Amino acid sequence: MNPTTAAAAAADPSKPVFLSKAERQKLALQRREEAANDHKRRAVDHLQSLPRPTNPSSDRRDSDRRDPDRERDRERDRDRDRRSREHSRNEKQAEREREKELDAIKEQYLGSKKPKKRVIKPSEKFRFSFDWENTEDTSRDMNSLYQNPHEARLLFGRGFLAGIDRREQKKQAARYEKETRGEIRKKEGRLEELPEEAAAQKQKEAAAEVYDAFDMRVDRHWSEKKLEEMTERDWRIFREDFNISFKGSKLPRPMRNWAESRLGGELLKAVEKAGYKAPSPIQMAAIPLGLQQRDVIGIAETGSGKTAAFVLPMLTYITRLPPMTEENEAEGPYAVVMAPTRELAQQIEDETVKFAHYLGIKVVSIVGGQSIEEQGF
Numbered sequence: 026m027n028p029t030t031a032a033a034a035a036a037d038p039s040k041p042v043f044l045s046k047a048e049r050q051k052l053a054l055q056r057r058e059e060a061a062n063d064h065k066r067r068a069v070d071h072l073q074s075l076p077r078p079t080n081p082s083s084d085r086r087d088s089d090r091r092d093p094d095r096e097r098d099r100e101r102d103r104d105r106d107r108r109s110r111e112h113s114r115n116e117k118q119a120e121r122e123r124e125k126e127l128d129a130i131k132e133q134y135l136g137s138k139k140p141k142k143r144v145i146k147p148s149e150k151f152r153f154s155f156d157w158e159n160t161e162d163t164s165r166d167m168n169s170l171y172q173n174p175h176e177a178r179l180l181f182g183r184g185f186l187a188g189i190d191r192r193e194q195k196k197q198a199a200r201y202e203k204e205t206r207g208e209i210r211k212k213e214g215r216l217e218e219l220p221e222e223a224a225a226q227k228q229k230e231a232a233a234e235v236y237d238a239f240d241m242r243v244d245r246h247w248s249e250k251k252l253e254e255m256t257e258r259d260w261r262i263f264r265e266d267f268n269i270s271f272k273g274s275k276l277p278r279p280m281r282n283w284a285e286s287r288l289g290g291e292l293l294k295a296v297e298k299a300g301y302k303a304p305s306p307i308q309m310a311a312i313p314l315g316l317q318q319r320d321v322i323g324i325a326e327t328g329s330g331k332t333a334a335f336v337l338p339m340l341t342y343i344t345r346l347p348p349m350t351e352e353n354e355a356e357g358p359y360a361v362v363m364a365p366t367r368e369l370a371q372q373i374e375d376e377t378v379k380f381a382h383y384l385g386i387k388v389v390s391i392v393g394g395q396s397i398e399e400q401g402f
């Protein structure tokens with residue numbers, strides 16, 4: 026406002042006063058500043074009027090400060106709780122350790138009982154399974170032919186079904202025959218059964234009560250059978266009788282007696298002369314394998330005839346080799362048997378000599394600690 030206008034306004038306030046642009050801008054700025062200040066003041070007033078948030082810890086601290094005894098008591102309680110918790114935790118830990126130790130002892134003495142992993146056979150794994158059971162099928166076959174399936178009657182009651190008690194089948198057949206005869210009689214208008222029919226029926230019923238020769242048939246023992254008559258079952262019983270078990274593939278049958286062994290005639294004579302009436306189980310099992318020149322690990326108790334079990338096939342093999350002459354004698358012995366002790370070496374020599382003697386085969390045992398020249402000749 027210039028001095029002239031200001032003076033004029035002061036002189037007469039009711040009169041409109043001309044304000045220049047600069048004066049108007051200045052006035053507007055002043056008004057805005059006042060409004061902003063006013064707004065700020067109101068906001069501050071509002072904040073101060075709000076309730077102040079209380080600080081609990083500071084409150085507690087204040088009250089604690091006021092009551093230190095109570096705080097000490099509380100601290101003591103907390104300490105006691107902590108100690109009792111620790112104690113029970115330690116006890117539980119000790120209990121667990123004791124149980125573990127007990128389990129370890131049990132496992133050592135009773136053996137572990139780890140559950141075996143069940144191996145699912147491929148046939149079980151890939152078996153096709155229907156979504157429903159056969160019995161759940163409630164649909165009825167509309168064809169009456171299939172509603173009452175006919176029970177098979179083999180050869181009009183004369184045959185037998187496998188797996189079903191033969192006596193039961195005979196009784197059923199006799200009953201069926203009686204019923205059929207009755208129906209025929211009715212059709213023919215006869216009331217009474219003919220005496221021969223009644224007798225035949227009685228005979229049939231009586232026969233159904235007893236086991237016939239076929240039912241009672243008992244298979245012969247393997248020892249009464251020829252080699253070619255032996256069945257798988259007979260061989261199984263034979264192996265069980267002599268406690269013979271094998272591990273390996275393409276195994277030959279064990280020999281049941283010396284006659285069935287494929288030892289040469291000379292050797293069989295030697296066996297007879299040695300007084301070996303029947304082969305021992307290890308000989309039954311190992312000699313056929315030895316004669317096939319297979320590698321064998323034979324396990325049998327001491328004194329069970331293991332020596333003859335490998336010596337006899339060895340001698341059989343040697344008899345097939347060309348005889349020893351001046352030309353080939355330097356090539357070495359026909360066979361070498363190694364033994365872990367001198368006693369065993371001598372024992373094997375004695376046993377081998379029993380048979381080799383008849384075949385003209387020379388046997389020597391060579392042991393450590395003695396002159397080789399002395400032993401070789």
Ligand SMILES: Nc1ncnc2c1ncn2[C@@H]1O[C@H](COP(=O)(O)OP(=O)(O)OP(=O)(O)O)[C@@H](O)[C@H]1O
Pocket residue numbers: 300301302303304305308325326327328329330331332333372376
């Ligand atoms: N089939 C047989 N019949 C009768 N006696 C036999 C028969 N086979 C072996 N013997 C005799 O049985 C005795 C023991 O045989 P052998 O020494 O071969 O047994 P072993 O199983 O080798 O014993 P070890 O384990 O002590 O070596 C020998 O005197 C032997 O002559």
